[in-house]
Each structure stands twice: as structure tokens, then as C-alpha cells.
Amino acid sequence: MITLPHGCQCSEISVTPKDWKTCKASAMARNWHIQYYFYDTAIKKRKFVLVKGMNRFKTLTERREATVQLIENELYNLKDKGYNPISGKFLIESFGSIEPTAGFIDALRKAFKLLKLESTTMQDISSAINFFETAAKKIGIERIEIQSVKRRHLRQVLDMVGELKKSWSAYSFNNCRAYLLMLYKKLLEEDAIDVNRVKEIPKQKNILKLKRVLDEKERLRIDTHLKEIDPNYRRFIHIFFHSGSRKTEMVWLKVADVNLEKQVFKLFIKKGSQQREELRAIKNIALDFWKEQLDGSSPDDYVFSTNFRPGETRTTTKRMGNKWRLYVKEGLGIDIDFYSLKHLNLDETSKLLDAEAASKMAGHSSTVITLKHYLVNEEERKRKRLRKVSNDFCVTN
Structure with missing residues (x-):
């Protein structure tokens, strides 16, 4: 024994x-x-x-x-x-710095504890580590010293994760690689490794598919449907749509952070290791929804609680998406994701104003991300303008 x-x-x-x-x-x-x-x-x-x-x-x-x-x-x-x-x-948990002799998975978990990212990203990385551990066990490298982990080991782990997951694509691979890269950056900072081997693994080419957004008939159907079955969620959809913000930002919004008189609300922005507060505009067209939402609320309330009314406990990003799936994707058979609302609003803002204004609404530092990922009809608008260019090859009097 x-x-x-x-x-x-x-x-x-x-x-x-x-x-x-x-x-x-x-x-x-x-x-x-x-x-x-x-x-x-x-x-x-x-x-x-x-x-x-x-x-x-x-x-x-x-x-x-x-x-x-x-x-x-x-x-x-x-x-x-x-x-x-x-x-x-x-039953035994070790603390302190990450030694080069630490086991592969142990080192990843210790590095995870040192990360300071927004909660949803931390949840995603934690889930990824669980897959890495299962993969490493299957391959037999769970306990290999972190200093001895080679590029081929990491590639084997990523490939095994692909076999373990129900769905796997170039996008999934690149996400897992990104999480592993974050962990390895922290390991490098802690001198547990000398080289970040994850950088040696190239990203997989991902086909960027054209994003479809709601058309006018679909928007009317959704609004009518939500008005009948869940007015609180309908109000949230209107506010979220016009805000240009992310779900993770709206979840933490408190009543005290909203100034209806100046038509602004303050968000706490956390992207990667960067954190800042930022004011966002409340559109005239959305002002009545904000007033109705905040009616009877207290300054310490979250703007969106469990029932999407103000309250002491905040709602969750999962609940935001689940209701959309239940009411829209399953209830109405409209197969468009919740986050397409942000794409749609930013695209229409760019059409009415310009890409810079849409970028400002989304809190992007430049128009690069906005143009690449959100302005779904911008290219068509450019083509339309180009069709009207009347520069003759040969001008005749």
C-alpha cells in the first residue's frame, strides 16, 4: 500500500x-x-x-x-x-511563483490565477484549461515540466482539443491558441519559461463570412412579438441596440451612471489588461426607453436586473442571449444572433453619419475594427458611390 x-x-x-x-x-x-x-x-x-x-x-x-x-x-x-x-x-494547493519544473497543467492554472481580465474572458480561459488538461492527459504530457514543453506538444494538445469538442473550426482553434498565448505570456513574465512557444504555432486561416442583419420586416415582427410577451426585454433590446455597447459592459451599468439630463451614461470598459471609464451618448430616439427603464429606480440599482428591470442584482450576458434565442430564434424562427443588433446599429450609424462616428459609439480606438467587423453594408455603399463616378475616358465637346 x-x-x-x-x-x-x-x-x-x-x-x-x-x-x-x-x-x-x-x-x-x-x-x-x-x-x-x-x-x-x-x-x-x-x-x-x-x-x-x-x-x-x-x-x-x-x-x-x-x-x-x-x-x-x-x-x-x-x-x-x-x-x-x-x-x-x-486537497493540496501550492502557492508562490511558477517554477520551471512545474507540471504543464499546474503551470497553466497558476498562470491563470495571475491574469486580470474581464469575467467572461476569464471564464472562457478557465474552460479552455479544462480542455487542455483532458487533452494533455490523453496524450500523456500533463506532468511534463513546463520548461520542457515543446511546440509539438502544444500543437498536439490543440489538435486533441479539436477531437474532444463537439464543434471545431479555424475560429475555435485560433481562440484556444489565443487563450494559450495569454497564459504563456504570464509564464514568460514569471520566468517559468524562456521562450513563448505558442507564438511559433501559426493561426489557422478563417473564412470571413458575410454577416446578415435583420431586415425591416423582421425587426417589426420581433418588436411586435416582444411587446406582447416580454415588454421589459423589449425595452432592453431598444436600449442595447441604440447604445452601441457590449453585453459585458451593459451588465455592470448602474442607475447612478446614467445622466438623462445630459443624455449620457458611463461605462466601465475592460478589454484585455486595459481598463477605463467612458461616456456614451443616449440618442434622442432612445431617450424615452431610458426614462421608462429608470422610473422608480434607486441610484445603487443595476439598470438591468434579473427581470430586465432595475434591481439590486444584475442580469447576466447569458440571460440576455438566452431570451433572444427563446423569443426570436426559436419563437419566430429568425436565425440571427443577438449580437447582430450591434452590427446593425453601427452600420446604420455609419450610413447616416460616418465610420468614425460609428467607431466612437462602439468605443473603438480607431475605425479599423469597426470597418472590418461591424459595418456590414459599408462595402456596398462604397460600390454604390463608385458606380456614380462619371470620369469619361474620352471627353467630347
Whole structure:
């Protein structure tokens, strides 16, 4: 028996097949696994644990190496991190700087704790790390020292994540790569690594599809429908549409940050490591919606609470999108995402004013992002103007 932290114990780890170190190639047709018994003496319970992950390898040498790595990973988790397979929890947590000898996944999780990003981005990165961990376990590199992780290891992890996820595309790959890049930048700052290997992995080419926005008939159908079934959400849609803001920004908006007399509202902007406060305009056309929304509210209230009325608790970006899916995509059969509202508003603002005004409304530092991602009809407007250019090749009197 092996003595573990907190009075727990486990049996010696064994492998199936027993002759895995000397077997012939025919053994590749079988499913391999490692197994052991775990004993939690505090609650007097026992669990039989099976660990797989080596079967994806197609040669005996690779499968044996993966098996050795999996055994090392499991012993490390049990002995050094106090992993309890019954509760599924790690009972020992290390603190301090990130050592170059830290295990791959441990190092990523420590780097994650040092990041300071907006909550939704942190949630996305946390979810990505869970996929990285599952992928690393399958490949057998979960415990490899972070200083020894090569570009090929990272590429294998990203490829394995692609196999694990239900949907995977160049866009998904680039997102996971971006999250890994953020973590590796922090590892580099902490001197856990000398080179950011993620930079050596090129982005995948993503086909930029033309974005479709709501037409006038669809907008009228949606407005009529929401007016009947959920007036509060309808009011939110009008305010959000005219704000040019992001969901994550509107979620945190408080009544005290809105000045109806000056027709402005103050947002806390957090993009990456940059944070700032910014005033946004309240359009004349949206002013009545704002007045109705704030009627009877208190300064400390969030503008949009759980029922999209002001309240002490804020709503969530997930709730914003879920209601759109329920009412519009499923209820009316209009297959357009919630965020297309921002594209539509900025595009129409650019049409009535210019791209710079649309960029200002969205809080972009320049028109580059606005033009590239939001002004969906700008190219057609340019083509329309170009069609009217009357510069004859040959002028006759």
C-alpha cells in the first residue's frame, strides 16, 4: 500500500495488459489501462480507479511511453496534490511563483490565477484549461515540466482539443491558441519559461463570412412579438441596440451612471489588461426607453436586473442571449444572433453619419475594427458611390 496525504492510501498501480513492457504488436488490438484501489480512511470508503489515455497511440513504443507518463501523472496527483478520486478534489494547493519544473497543467492554472481580465474572458480561459488538461492527459504530457514543453506538444494538445469538442473550426482553434498565448505570456513574465512557444504555432486561416442583419420586416415582427410577451426585454433590446455597447459592459451599468439630463451614461470598459471609464451618448430616439427603464429606480440599482428591470442584482450576458434565442430564434424562427443588433446599429450609424462616428459609439480606438467587423453594408455603399463616378475616358465637346 502507498501512504497518501490526509491519511488516505492506494494500492500499487498496475497495468493491463500485465506484459505491457514486453508484449508483441498483437497486444495493440486490446484496450490498455492502468488501475488501482483508492482508500479514504476518513469516510471508510474504497474506489476502484481506471485510467485510460494510451490507446490512441498506434505503435508499441508510443503506447508504452504514454503508459509510463500516465502512471507518473497519477502518482503525482495522488502524492503531491492530494487528489481524492472519491470526492474528485485536490486537497493540496501550492502557492508562490511558477517554477520551471512545474507540471504543464499546474503551470497553466497558476498562470491563470495571475491574469486580470474581464469575467467572461476569464471564464472562457478557465474552460479552455479544462480542455487542455483532458487533452494533455490523453496524450500523456500533463506532468511534463513546463520548461520542457515543446511546440509539438502544444500543437498536439490543440489538435486533441479539436477531437474532444463537439464543434471545431479555424475560429475555435485560433481562440484556444489565443487563450494559450495569454497564459504563456504570464509564464514568460514569471520566468517559468524562456521562450513563448505558442507564438511559433501559426493561426489557422478563417473564412470571413458575410454577416446578415435583420431586415425591416423582421425587426417589426420581433418588436411586435416582444411587446406582447416580454415588454421589459423589449425595452432592453431598444436600449442595447441604440447604445452601441457590449453585453459585458451593459451588465455592470448602474442607475447612478446614467445622466438623462445630459443624455449620457458611463461605462466601465475592460478589454484585455486595459481598463477605463467612458461616456456614451443616449440618442434622442432612445431617450424615452431610458426614462421608462429608470422610473422608480434607486441610484445603487443595476439598470438591468434579473427581470430586465432595475434591481439590486444584475442580469447576466447569458440571460440576455438566452431570451433572444427563446423569443426570436426559436419563437419566430429568425436565425440571427443577438449580437447582430450591434452590427446593425453601427452600420446604420455609419450610413447616416460616418465610420468614425460609428467607431466612437462602439468605443473603438480607431475605425479599423469597426470597418472590418461591424459595418456590414459599408462595402456596398462604397460600390454604390463608385458606380456614380462619371470620369469619361474620352471627353467630347
